[in-house]
Amino acid sequence: MDTDGVAASPAAPHQPPYQYTPNQGYEQTEQVPRELLRQQQAGALHAAADGEADDDDDYLEDIFDDDDVDEQDDEDWAAGDGDLTKTYNRQRQLNDGGAAALPRSNQQKPKANTLASVDDQVSALARHAAKIRLDSVKHDGERDKDKADRATSEQVLDQRTRMILLQLINRGVVSEVHGAISTGKEANVYGAVSYDEETGAATQRAIKVYKTAILVFKDRERYITGEHRFKGGFDKGNNRKMVKLWAEKEYRNLRRIYSAGIPCPEPLALKLHVLVMGFLGDKKGWAYPRLRDANLQGDDVDQQWQALYVQLLGTMRRMYQVCKLVHADLSEYNILYHAGKLYIIDVSQSVEPDHPRSLEFLRMDIKNVGDFFRRKGVDTLPDRAIFNFITVPEGPVEEPALGEALAKLYETRRDATNDEEAAAEEVDTEVFRNQYIPQTLEQVYDVEKDVKRLNLGEGNDLVYSKLLADQVVAPKGDGEGDDESEDESEDESGEGASLDGESEEGDDDDESRFDKGRPRGRKFEDKDEKKQHKLAVKEAKREKRKEKMPKHMKKKLVSSTSRKTKK
Ligand SMILES: Nc1ncnc2c1ncn2[C@@H]1O[C@H](COP(=O)(O)OP(=O)(O)OP(=O)(O)O)[C@@H](O)[C@H]1O
Numbered sequence: 001m002d003t004d005g006v007a008a009s010p011a012a013p014h015q016p017p018y019q020y021t022p023n024q025g026y027e028q029t030e031q032v033p034r035e036l037l038r039q040q041q042a043g044a045l046h047a048a049a050d051g052e053a054d055d056d057d058d059y060l061e062d063i064f065d066d067d068d069v070d071e072q073d074d075e076d077w078a079a080g081d082g083d084l085t086k087t088y089n090r091q092r093q094l095n096d097g098g099a100a101a102l103p104r105s106n107q108q109k110p111k112a113n114t115l116a117s118v119d120d121q122v123s124a125l126a127r128h129a130a131k132i133r134l135d136s137v138k139h140d141g142e143r144d145k146d147k148a149d150r151a152t153s154e155q156v157l158d159q160r161t162r163m164i165l166l167q168l169i170n171r172g173v174v175s176e177v178h179g180a181i182s183t184g185k186e187a188n189v190y191g192a193v194s195y196d197e198e199t200g201a202a203t204q205r206a207i208k209v210y211k212t213a214i215l216v217f218k219d220r221e222r223y224i225t226g227e228h229r230f231k232g233g234f235d236k237g238n239n240r241k242m243v244k245l246w247a248e249k250e251y252r253n254l255r256r257i258y259s260a261g262i263p264c265p266e267p268l269a270l271k272l273h274v275l276v277m278g279f280l281g282d283k284k285g286w287a288y289p290r291l292r293d294a295n296l297q298g299d300d301v302d303q304q305w306q307a308l309y310v311q312l313l314g315t316m317r318r319m320y321q322v323c324k325l326v327h328a329d330l331s332e333y334n335i336l337y338h339a340g341k342l343y344i345i346d347v348s349q350s351v352e353p354d355h356p357r358s359l360e361f362l363r364m365d366i367k368n369v370g371d372f373f374r375r376k377g378v379d380t381l382p383d384r385a386i387f388n389f390i391t392v393p394e395g396p397v398e399e400p401a402l403g404e405a406l407a408k409l410y411e412t413r414r415d416a417t418n419d420e421e422a423a424a425e426e427v428d429t430e431v432f433r434n435q436y437i438p439q440t441l442e443q444v445y446d447v448e449k450d451v452k453r454l455n456l457g458e459g460n461d462l463v464y465s466k467l468l469a470d471q472v473v474a475p476k477g478d479g480e481g482d483d484e485s486e487d488e489s490e491d492e493s494g495e496g497a498s499l500d501g502e503s504e505e506g507d508d509d510d511e512s513r514f515d516k517g518r519p520r521g522r523k524f525e526d527k528d529e530k531k532q533h534k535l536a537v538k539e540a541k542r543e544k545r546k547e548k549m550p551k552h553m554k555k556k557l558v559s560s561t562s563r564k565t566k567k
């Protein structure tokens with residue numbers, strides 16, 4: 001790999017290529033990082049593709065494209081994007097001035113103009129090499145200690161990522177990149193610092209770098225499938241595109257959440273699979289603890305937990321109603337806590353309500369949140385009540401009205417201190433958790449039965465009653481009907497919760513893992529629960545089949561009514 005005869009570099013692995021001088025920071029002892037030199041010497045970008053197994057021509061080219069988030073296809077973003085233009089211009093200025101000042105190891109002029117400009121940019125980036133210092137690991141207390149240690153030794157940045165970080169430094173988005181705050185399967189999060197040009201004041205930043213591990217990202221496809229924002233589709237075979245997509249999704253979602261005033265990291269910049277955001281932590285660079293690790297102090301800890309629970313339900317409703325997002329991986333792991341406030345993080349998999357599985361994801365979020373707070377001794381509300389609270393369009397979306405609405409819910413709930421009532425509530429929650437959730441009219445596969453129930457005044461039992469009632473169930477008893485793909489073979493599969501419109505990729509394991517609608521489920525997997533659920537679903541389907549109208553009749557009914565009810 002390293003046989004290109006680059007002049008011996010002082011940067012042996014154990015010898016950092018920089019020197020620390022008090023008050024002046026890190027001074028570089030190595031002028032140009034090796035991979036950058038190689039870039040220049042080869043005079044062609046393709047020579048760089050020696051790191052990962054990567055045979056694309058654009059291994060590094062796309063790093064120099066100005067392809068930040070496309071504003072056009074997502075007009076509802078409230079946050080402006082002026083900063084990116086600013087940083088881009090700054091970069092151009094820097095490039096113009098910076099490149100000439102650097103020693104060039106190879107005076108050979110690249111033939112193509114594009115290569116020449118990339119070459120210049122590479123030179124401009126080189127002088128920032130010493131500002132990436134992954135040896136300073138910061139994480140709170142004992143948590144992830146091993147993981148973080150590993151981060152420094154193992155998680156050496158690949159060339160592309162390194163280039164992107166250098167570029168971000170060059171643009172002035174951050175001034176230095178430090179050690180990993182967190183390393184995970186899908187992403188590493190690094191601490192970074194940005195120094196104010198005039199005052200020199202330091203501001204902490206966080207940089208999330210998505211990793212290109214095939215297996216993990218395969219699993220995430222389901223979040224993109226059905227997302228109208230990603231209608232253009234994605235190329236599963238290309239990991240780089242996939243991680244870029246995830247970073248982009250996280251960036252966009254963060255912008256929505258941030259501009260809705262929900263506590264979360266401020267999205268600052270995005271470049272391919274690298275996302276720069278505001279740092280949630282103190283001035284010294286210590287990140288706030290995850291809710292899971294929050295250590296509440298005082299003699300009213302119980303009330304504090306209760307208040308946090310109510311706060312979170314309000315946030316979930318705001319996210320749904322204002323941001324039009326379901327988090328889809330909400331749990332005590334993806335919420336940070338500080339001074340009575342909950343910060344929502346990790347939103348790359350969040351989906352819009354029109355995603356075929358959004359309600360399933362929401363139900364799972366509700367369950368995760370409820371389970372956690374119950375363990376903390378909080379008197380939680382039933383899942384169904386929360387589901388309705390979050391999804392019903394009417395009602396407040398701002399505090400303090402949100403909190404008041406929840407207080408009312410507490411008042412009107414069943415008397416949970418009464419054993420019988422409590423048991424009934426538990427059963428209802430269990431039923432709710434296993435109920436089939438249709439997402440679109442096409443998925444209401446037994447519309448006749450639902451209408452009958454509605455006419456009998458049992459409409460409230462439908463999971464989606466608060467959501468689709470006026471669309472799905474017309475008062476006269478007609479409505480949109482069955483869908484073509486609901487045939488016997490699907491019934492036999494036992495995949496009760498699998499919704500139509502979902503990709504039919506045929507990865508059984510993947511799909512079954514998702515029975516309960518749990519994304520990235522390994523963390524939460526519970527085999528018994530899954531089995532039980534499958535049985536319940538099978539039984540329910542058997543019952544349904546008994547009452548099922550023959551398919552040809554249903555088709556007739558659908559075609560005679562669909563025109564009336566379709567939006
Ligand atoms: N903006 C931030 N400020 C401070 N800490 C952060 C920030 N973003 C993330 N972190 C820390 O990094 C951790 C991981 O972040 P995140 O949940 O976004 O990654 P992830 O997608 O879960 O990664 P993986 O699933 O691969 O572990 C968080 O638990 C939190 O401690």
Ligand SMILES: [Mg+2]
Nearest residue numbers: 333334345346
């Ligand atoms: Mg996370």
